[in-house]
Amino acid sequence: MKLYEKGPAPSARRVSLFMAEKGIEIPRVDVDIRGGENISDAFKAISVTGRIPALELDDGTTLCESIAICRYLDVAFPTDHALFGDSAVTIGQVEMWNRIAELQGLFTAFQAFRNLTGIYNDRERCVDAWGEESKQRVIEFLPLMENRLAQSPYLAGDRFSVADITAYVMCGFIKNMDIHIDESLPSILAWQQKLSKRPAFIAVQAS
Ligand SMILES: N[C@@H](CCC(=O)N[C@@H](CS)C(=O)NCC(=O)O)C(=O)O
Structure with a gap:
């Protein structure tokens, strides 16, 4: 493989x-x-x-x-660590939050980055206004995440899941567009710090 x-x-x-x-x-x-x-x-x-x-x-x-x-x-590679949920309701919740984090967060951030920087203009048409609009949509998405994490230890509920991975990657990536998770988003900030201390995150960060 x-x-x-x-x-x-x-x-x-x-x-x-x-x-x-x-x-x-x-x-x-x-x-x-x-x-x-x-x-x-x-x-x-x-x-x-x-x-x-x-x-x-x-x-x-x-x-x-x-x-x-x-x-x-x-x-x-089956393990006990169910990152996609392990019951009807948790599987649904993980899917829901992963899609929200992906569609409204990470992929919108990709559109902002690709269109504003023109990094791949050798292979796609870049539209500055689309980039600006996408950047604004990411900024407007963050309060939804903030509200959720003010009520829940992890995005999909009580347990860490793949939705947290998607959202965490998005929070790091948006720095490229000068969007920062700061004290105005205290629950995201605390969640980000909590995740960054997980052994897997430390290992990937160091690689
Ligand atoms: N939806 C895809 C997105 C993949 C994607 O956009 N990959 C980027 C790197 S993060 C890439 O290959 N970019 C090169 C290109 O667009 O030519 C996934 O989740 O795997």
């Missing part, structure tokens, strides 16, 4: 944190995304979207999309 990634890239980081939490180790291959290695035909044969992360199984099966990879790993 091989994981194609770029260590500090946010989508790769989601899978790295998930694997570290579950104690999973897989050989990794670094892909030069800035240089465009990921948009080569050879890489698109591994990742249909041409994006990282992508997982290649020993029988040649390939998977892309960070959460699809996490779901595969969750079943392929």
